[in-house]
Amino acid sequence: MKNKIKNVFSNGFGQLTIPIIAILILVIFNLIRDPGFFSIELTQNNDGNNVLAGNLISIIDNASELAIIAMGMTLVTAACGGQDISVGAAAAIAGSAFVKILSNAGTDGISGGLVLAAFLFACVVAMLFGAFNGTLVAVFKIQPMIATLILFTCGRSIAYWISGSATPNVASPIIDGIGRIIPGVPIPTPVLIVIAVAIIFKLVFHFTSLELLTQSVGINGNAARVNGINSTFIKILSFVILGICVAVAGSIGVCRMGQVSHDTLLLDIEMDAILAVAIGGNNLGGGKFKISGSILGAYIIQMLTITLYAMKVRSTDVKAYKAIVIVLLVVIGSPVVKAKVNKYISRLRSGRIKASEKGAGRT
């Protein structure tokens, strides 16, 4: 850690500098306010299972869906230089598709295999909608925000149709296990799923050339094409991958609630996801990216929310306070401020070098 901080000051701003500083400030602020804020204890929940509880756990647990969608959003942002604002609506569709398969079986009939089938079905549906968005963006060259506005507008209606004009419930130990806790494992399952998704991303980047190709397409589309990259494919692929993330997040959301509510499932998550990408230091205009930055961004947003609630800020006021902090973060992370700070740091360094030279001259 000490090394990292030292690096920040000697090399200027890296991509993760701002999110790491933001988290540190939030942590320190909370510790001063309430030294026990991050204490974690092992308790028993209503079902008698051992669970870890505490503010820290609820932060990373509640940020799970956001973190997963932010990972996919990072890829779309990098490849297309724009964002998908339909992820909330698409998650509602995926969630409805997930429940559709399950609701045919009774409470006792929900087996692990069926849940897997339902999840795969949700994935396929979300990937198709992702491909639809991706085609509009990559083939028809529509701005991502406009292209995804279509699904943003109609997605929750589609979810309602899939659910048969109702908000069906699902109840089963397996569903509970996915949405909350697997008996015997004290960590909330969604947190484990985030870790799994992050590992899968890491593996995909390791076993394919996706990262290099996506960045090339995002930074210089012309050069990418001249170098034989099929940028249409890369862009559509980024939306399809985001579709999988949306299906995962939507399914978690359904399992958490035990029902699919087409008009509230992951409502407004698109804006938080875009924000997470931005706070993570990723350029919203496309190009170089770091998935880890977006995950940090998601946790920062959630930590902020929980902090505000812990400070007894009225729930109606939370968004306003959130906005103030976010404005600060975004301005500090803006290219203008970054350049200024880097200039200042390099001046400090050259000053120090000169001073040390002087010192050397004297001896």
Place this chain on the structure above:
Amino acid sequence: MDGKELLTMRHIKKQFPGVLALNDVDFTLRKGEIHALMGENGAGKSTLIKILTGVYQMDEGEVRIEGEKVSIHSPQAAQNSGISTVYQEITLCPNLTVAENMFIGRDNSLFSNRKKYEKRADELLKQLEIPAKSTQQLGRCSLAIQQMVAIARAVDMKCKVLILDEPTSSLDDKEVNMLFKLMRNLKSEGVGIIFVTHFLEQVYEVSDRITVLRNGELVGEYLTEELPQVELVSKMIGKALDELNSLGDPDETKKVSDEVFYEAEGLSSENALPFDFKIHKGEVNGFTGLLGSGRSESVRAIFGADKVTGGKIKIKGAQVKITKPIDAMKHGIGYLAEDRKRDGIIAELSVRENIILALQVMNGFFKPISRSESEAFADEYIKVLQIKTANRETPVGSLSGGNQQKVILARWLLTHPDYLILDEPTRGIDVGTKLEIQKLVLKLAEEGVSVTFISSEIEEMLRTCSRLIVMRDRHIVGELKGKELNQVQVMKTIAGGEA
């Protein structure tokens, strides 16, 4: 033509970081003349125009209009001094009407009265014989008409000096004639016109006088009728004909294998007219011609960089389809693009990532080059090509132009191509690097790689190529080899016609 001096620019100097763009350049425009401003890339044409239109400020020198010293510190000041410019890309508003475009943003009360300004516009259009109506939406008119409306706007603003910057590059023959008619009309009314173009024939058709710039310096001012086309070319390129004649024949003719590697018949793209071309194994050939002659467009068609619209292609005698870059790459063709910034570098990625890019794309999506492997590749080529970079993870955008070029060269060498197309690989890089690249080309050819080498510097091409294909106005007009490979012959072929 009454010959009275309208615009005089004297001792103009403009320094950019690292480049002296204009050095002590004089330019004189007389009343009622069409004056062509000629020069190759980097000659200083655009800089001179931008100083005249207030986009750049000159470092030294003075500008006078009708004998009066003027200070052109902004585009607005240029307009107020009576200097108007019509650019290659129309800068009017396509969704407004012709009349609105002619009067918008001008400080007069006329604009408030629609009837009045539409009448005024119609009068002017009629007077200038421009076939357009004031109430038409500009965007619906052809490009030529749009350009003419821009000119009419300038005329109505009482411009004395009209600058036409590559006005004909997107017009067809008929439209060009319409434009020329308008230019002659204006000329007879005493407007001085500066005509910037790369079409030699058009210069001779319409201009009265020619000023040639080269490498930021004034070569001279000539009456068009007294300057033969071939001499103009030699002045633009910078070799006197006599000097060239004394150079003699190239000392040896280079040997070439009989095996044809690539052959195209009637190949055409969205930007290139159909042409035939073939290259042997281990041969170095070149495409030459002035800027805009179609040399880059032709090689882009070979590589599939532009949309291919027709033609038959054979590689080693077998018919293949190459319609996009990946096809060409899979058949062993590499292409270093003319515009390094636009088509070459991925600026924010590292030297290492830029070097492995093409090979990675060829390997395919599921076969990523491992980190250690890519580091080894990068280190190897950084060493072989002596790329000056802090380390292999430095973003390529922060390297100097010459080193960026080497990175892209490394990218293609790493794919071990059978046929490498190099479009202006030596542009904007220092002399030492230029020589290194030429040597590399010859070495590749020895190893059996076919190379197409394009350069604006003819000497460079003569030194490396065993065959030169000459283009003019988007057509192949000659093919030179053996004894014909000398500057005089090349220039004669480029200039064509009466030379």
